[in-house]
Amino acid sequence: MAIDRVMLEILRNHYQAVVEDMARIMERTAYATFVKETADFST
Amino acid sequence: MTNGRYRLGIDIGGTFTDFSILDETSGELTGFKSPTIPGDPARGVLDGVRALVSERGLDPAAIAYLVHGTTIAINTVIQRNGASLGLLVTAGFGDLLEIQRLRLASPVNFTATRPLPLIPRYRVAEVTERILADGAVDTELDHAGLLREATRLVEREGAQSLVVSFVNAYRTPAHEAEARKVLAERFPGLLVTCSHEVWPQIREYERTMVAILSAYVRPRVDQYLEQLERELGRAGVRVPLYITKSNGGVTTARDARQATAETMLSGPASGVIGATAVCGRAGYRDLITFDMGGTSADIALVRDGQPVYSTDEIVGDFPIVMPVVGVSSIGAGGGSIAWLDSVGVLKVGPQSAGADPGPACYGRGATVPALSDAFLLCGFLNPDNFVGGRLRLHSDKAAMAMQPLGAALGLDVDATAEAVIEVATASMYAAFSNVLARHGLDPRDFALVAFGGAGPIEACFLAQEFHIPRVIVPPSPGTLCAQGAMMADLKSDYVKTIHRKLSTISGKLLAAECAELTARARRWLTEEAPAVATSAIAYSADLRYVGQAFQIEVPIEPAWLDESGTERMRAAFHDRHERLYAHADRGADVELIDLRATITGATPKPELKAVPAGQGPAKPAGRRVIHYRKQRYESAVYHRRDLLAGQHLDGPAIVEQEDTTTLVPAGFRASVDAFGNLVIEGR
Numbered sequence: 206m207a208i209d210r211v212m213l214e215i216l217r218n219h220y221q222a223v224v225e226d227m228a229r230i231m232e233r234t235a236y237a238t239f240v241k242e243t244a245d246f247s248t
Numbered sequence: 249m250t251n252g253r254y255r256l257g258i259d260i261g262g263t264f265t266d267f268s269i270l271d272e273t274s275g276e277l278t279g280f281k282s283p284t285i286p287g288d289p290a291r292g293v294l295d296g297v298r299a300l301v302s303e304r305g306l307d308p309a310a311i312a313y314l315v316h317g318t319t320i321a322i323n324t325v326i327q328r329n330g331a332s333l334g335l336l337v338t339a340g341f342g343d344l345l346e347i348q349r350l351r352l353a354s355p356v357n358f359t360a361t362r363p364l365p366l367i368p369r370y371r372v373a374e375v376t377e378r379i380l381a382d383g384a385v386d387t388e389l390d391h392a393g394l395l396r397e398a399t400r401l402v403e404r405e406g407a408q409s410l411v412v413s414f415v416n417a418y419r420t421p422a423h424e425a426e427a428r429k430v431l432a433e434r435f436p437g438l439l440v441t442c443s444h445e446v447w448p449q450i451r452e453y454e455r456t457m458v459a460i461l462s463a464y465v466r467p468r469v470d471q472y473l474e475q476l477e478r479e480l481g482r483a484g485v486r487v488p489l490y491i492t493k494s495n496g497g498v499t500t501a502r503d504a505r506q507a508t509a510e511t512m513l514s515g516p517a518s519g520v521i522g523a524t525a526v527c528g529r530a531g532y533r534d535l536i537t538f539d540m541g542g543t544s545a546d547i548a549l550v551r552d553g554q555p556v557y558s559t560d561e562i563v564g565d566f567p568i569v570m571p572v573v574g575v576s577s578i579g580a581g582g583g584s585i586a587w588l589d590s591v592g593v594l595k596v597g598p599q600s601a602g603a604d605p606g607p608a609c610y611g612r613g614a615t616v617p618a619l620s621d622a623f624l625l626c627g628f629l630n631p632d633n634f635v636g637g638r639l640r641l642h643s644d645k646a647a648m649a650m651q652p653l654g655a656a657l658g659l660d661v662d663a664t665a666e667a668v669i670e671v672a673t674a675s676m677y678a679a680f681s682n683v684l685a686r687h688g689l690d691p692r693d694f695a696l697v698a699f700g701g702a703g704p705i706e707a708c709f710l711a712q713e714f715h716i717p718r719v720i721v722p723p724s725p726g727t728l729c730a731q732g733a734m735m736a737d738l739k740s741d742y743v744k745t746i747h748r749k750l751s752t753i754s755g756k757l758l759a760a761e762c763a764e765l766t767a768r769a770r771r772w773l774t775e776e777a778p779a780v781a782t783s784a785i786a787y788s789a790d791l792r793y794v795g796q797a798f799q800i801e802v803p804i805e806p807a808w809l810d811e812s813g814t815e816r817m818r819a820a821f822h823d824r825h826e827r828l829y830a831h832a833d834r835g836a837d838v839e840l841i842d843l844r845a846t847i848t849g850a851t852p853k854p855e856l857k858a859v860p861a862g863q864g865p866a867k868p869a870g871r872r873v874i875h876y877r878k879q880r881y882e883s884a885v886y887h888r889r890d891l892l893a894g895q896h897l898d899g900p901a902i903v904e905q906e907d908t909t910t911l912v913p914a915g916f917r918a919s920v921d922a923f924g925n926l927v928i929e930g931r
Binding site for chain 2: 217219221229233243
């Protein structure tokens with residue numbers, strides 16, 4: 206299947222926005238020092 | 249302020265230097281653009297002033313008020329061409345600039361590195377002294393050691409000026425002050441910057457960084473403003489120069505040459521002030537401001553008629569904890585270059601064609617396609633009426649630049665231009681979406697205010713992505729930053745770290761601390777603007793529950809500054825915590841971390857000319873074909889100056905004016921309000 210290289214970039218941006226929104230919301234609601242101070246969501 | 253007819257606001261962008269001129273006798277506001285000279289911004293300003301004098305017959309002696317937003321400080325940090333500094337710190341803290349903060353720029357990148365400090369490690373020296381967290385002196389300052397290290401930094405390592413930042417100096421500044429005295433005796437004339445004088449707030453790295461940034465940019469800012477004032481004087485300007493600050497206020501050039509850290513984000517902040525003022529007058533109080541020029545796009549939030557301030561902004565690679573108007577920026581503007589990455593995917597920006605050579609359509613020899621070329625090829629820009637017809641655009645050159653990109657993507661020129669705009673919109677969406685998420689806000693509650701040269705073309709596309717229901721285009725969108733500078737008040741911020749439990753603070757102590765901040769603030773205003781008619785001071789406190797790691801800012805009413813102050817502040821904190829997090833622990837003790845004061849001295853506000861009223865649909869001046877998202881339309885073209893208050897027009901439509909072009913896509917209706925704003929909503 207051919208990849209539309211314009212649509213790919215548009216979707217990449219939108220997926221990135223979803224992930225970053227999730228990160229910001231987690232950061233806002235979290236109490237853990239790791240999240241607050243280092244933005245480390247996996248420790 | 250002396251008698252004269254004109255007020256002049258000047259804002260330097262990456263591509264154009266904008267001028268906003270208000271004729272106070274007629275209330276008429278006009279905009280003017282002149283190319284920015286990146287290597288010598290002062291010359292760009294002077295060229296513009298001279299052009300205003302020769303082309304518009306402006307009498308420089310009739311300028312009553314002159315405000316300027318500078319970019320010199322931030323550019324010095326970004327380009328890293330500031331002063332060679334030496335840093336003196338408490339013994340044991342020499343690696344402060346390398347350690348920075350725990351947070352990584354990218355937590356998922358295993359090879360991410362920390363930014364290189366502005367002062368290399370060999371120009372950081374440790375001095376024996378120690379003040380404890382409660383402010384008590386633990387170890388006296390070692391004068392001999394201080395002089396030995398300072399001499400090494402100045403004479404052997406070539407430090408042009410010294411920064412002194414000791415641990416806990418925000419609490420007891422005695423050792424920093426002592427060091428200043430000792431250094432002044434040994435090195436008369438050497439510039440010494442002490443952290444407690446610049447911004448005496450808790451958190452050592454941030455406090456040190458503010459002092460370093462201030463000293464780092466100082467020689468360049470000083471020289472730039474000195475030169476600009478002198479040259480403006482030579483050009484016939486008789487009034488003192490005012491400079492816009494990162495906090496959305498203004499100050500004198502004399503003050504700005506010393507308090508250099510406060511002008512770091514001067515330009516973008518004045519755009520937000522302008523948008524807030526213009527939209528506030530028309531009754532819109534919750535805004536997302538969208539300023540898109542030739543080089544970058546900036547967004548900021550306005551809630552309930554006040555810009556949202558930030559105390560964790562990043563300048564270059566470094567934190568700046570002074571309150572600034574919170575502006576987020578990405579490298580997407582009219583000059584942003586469209587390119588293919590290593591696997592052939594289309595990208596737009598952050599590289600910009602700038603003012604010279606500019607996009608290919610400027611016809612100055614550029615052969616790579618930029619976003620403005622795409623706007624022109626889609627029919628949004630009028631090649632004969634760009635920047636008031638002073639710059640002819642070349643569609644053939646734009647098409648020629650776009651063609652290779654299209655060939656690689658398998659698209660024709662028109663489809664490539666559409667794709668470039670769609671990708672630019674998507675990357676702006678990705679960059680700005682988290683700004684709203686960070687504040688927990690829903691874009692559907694806001695209006696998007698579009699300004700800057702390219703903002704009003706792009707605004708409706710961006711609003712659609714965000715589901716923002718309303719777009720507002722102010723009357724002079726191309727020069728709104730310059731206009732905002734002209735409307736801004738004199739403003740300065742003060743902070744004192746208290747760091748004590750509320751149960752140990754009496755109302756009397758709180759009132760005394762506020763009085764001390766007030767005295768500092770009043771002294772500033774008396775020195776910078778003795779003639780100011782009205783002034784106001786606002787207080788606030790950063791509070792948290794004991795054990796919490798972050799503070800919530802709570803305004804303090806002046807009426808609270810008596811015995812009851814502490815309890816009222818405590819109640820206000822619980823209420824605010826409840827509003828933000830849906831719960832409050834009213835039995836728990838609360839800590840006061842920082843006490844803040846902001847003084848505002850009102851500058852006279854311009855009286856703008858009202859827009860004459862009309863009714864019904866506006867009359868188009870012509871028609872032309874436009875295309876976007878794989879659709880072609882026969883679009884009406886309007887002139888902004890023909891539009892009357894109360895009139896409306898339906899998309900697809902183009903509204904042209906000297907400083908910008910507005911696109912109203914199909915399915916939208918634009919109405920002209922009583923103040924001449926275009927208010928665009930879905931039909």
